[in-house]
Amino acid sequence: MDRPESEPRYPNMYRYDEFDARFVSERVEQFRGQVGRRLTGELTEDQFKPLRLMNGLYLQLHAYMLRIAVPYGTLASRQMRKLAHIARKYDRGFGHFTTRTNLQFNWIKLVEVPDILAELASVEMHCIQTSGNCVRNVTADQFAGATPDEIEDPRPLCEIIRQWSSLHPEFVFLARKFKIAVIASDNDRAAIQWHDMAVQIVKNAQGRVGYKVIAGGGMGRTPYIAQVMSEFEEREDILAYLEAVLRVYNMESRRDNIHKQRIKILINAIGVEEMRQRVDREFQEIKQTGSLQLPQEELDRITAYFAPPAFETLPDAIPSGDADFENWKKASLHKHRQPGYAIATISLKEPGKVPGDASADQMDAIADMMDEFSVGEIRVTHEQNLVLPHVRQRDLPAIYARLKAIALATANAGLITDIICCPGLDYCDLANARSIPIAQTLALRFSDLERQHDIGELKIKMSGCINACGHHHAGHIGILGVDKKGVEFYQLQLGGSGAEDASIGDIMGPGFSEHEIADAVERVVDQYLQLRNKGERFLDTYRRVGMEPFKKAAYQDQGHAAHNG
16 A cells, blocks of 8 residues: 655554555445444344444443454554544543453444544554454464564464454354464463464474464353364464364354353363364365465565564663662563563553553553654553553663653552453443442552562452453452342452463352452452462462462451352
8 A cells, every 4th residue: 555755664563555455445434334324214223233343333331332453452653643533532532452452432423433434444443353253353462573482473473364364254253252362472471271262383393383273262151261272283274274263163153042152162062172173174174275375475475564673782771760760660671582672561550540541642642652762663462551562771761751741650560450450330231340440449459569569460350240351260369240139249259360371260259249349359468468488479379278268368257258148
């Protein structure tokens, strides 16, 4: 796609070609017509619903919500500025970053949606397949292309999967939504074992790079950890193998029960060995046609879009500063593959604020920082934070000062106040309970930074209903909002993990009221501090001692447990 010479180039991310641009523009105009027919009454809401969902538009409690795709979590500065503009012009001045690395606007008017989609298309963005029973936004490690522990940048494969799965004729109307993630490191920063299907870039015994494929993970009513489908597939076969998994799921999944339609249910029902055999049969048939073989030249073409920036030759020398700066460095910085550079996390979890929210002014300021300090690029994480992937160490004091000026210098990444939280009953018509106010209360309760560092790594994840958009099953401490005869209660789960040591949290017992839950969480944390051995995280201590001492602490008022049982 031709661009003015004055428009900046972004060498480290995919850019639309002529087909992409035409495809997205045509979809905008198609949906403009569909919206017009809905507004005139030609389409009923039931007729319009599947059309709007395929364009990322939900009807929630108070307004329409529009979900914007951020493939593999990568944004350019001009895209961030466009999001800020949309927040001001069409919403209430803010956006919400999600656990799928997307961005949601929660106060959208239906009549304005086509104009918003046209604005997004102008900066190579869209909302296609961010909802509906299709392959959703493909996610990746937020440190991709920057971390020294990866085999290679996983984003080229993400982009290939995105192109293959977009409006795939077989998979546009699956039994249920289907989520895919890709990583290239043994350190799992993308929660791949909780996905319907995921790919890990690996090396075999001969040192050849290929792909490990897992499938069948998922949260919700029946949580499962994904299982290995194939330990190693060759580069040219990966799309054929992924298509085989999806094809078996699409043909064999149950469509008679909404609670039993995910691939995790199918694999659990027939067994992993049987699933592997069915996939292999389908895989061999697909391979015989040769139609899905990934040519090396195509992989090279896509990979070229993600060429690393022209790094300077710099010494490793992270500057020192005052106590606040040092605390921010401790929580926010990660090692970069290039000497003299760092990866910097921007927390969107200031205690008392809505987790994952960013204002239009903050987004504009971040875009300026992206251009000045991070080659025009930022990443969105599944933990609802942002990452500047390529920053010079010498610029860190200036970056911190700029973040502090816009209230985004919170030094809590990975600590107890870095809470994942879904929108809950404040927005979502599926929710049973509010989640945002509880997350805010907990963050304020533990806001003392010295106390947070003493507690150490502890991930609280909260959902307002069983659909688990807040990943409560994978929380070291998970909180699930439930409805008991019209009253909101909150159930605790302990011992979950979304990392490479993935595990499903154990349900503690009866729920706590909105006035009791923060005290219960605090008693659990205090019990951990009493029980831990030197160097143990909360998760380590829980796995060593089990539920009972934490349950006893949480329900120290035995009358409470009896009342809610």
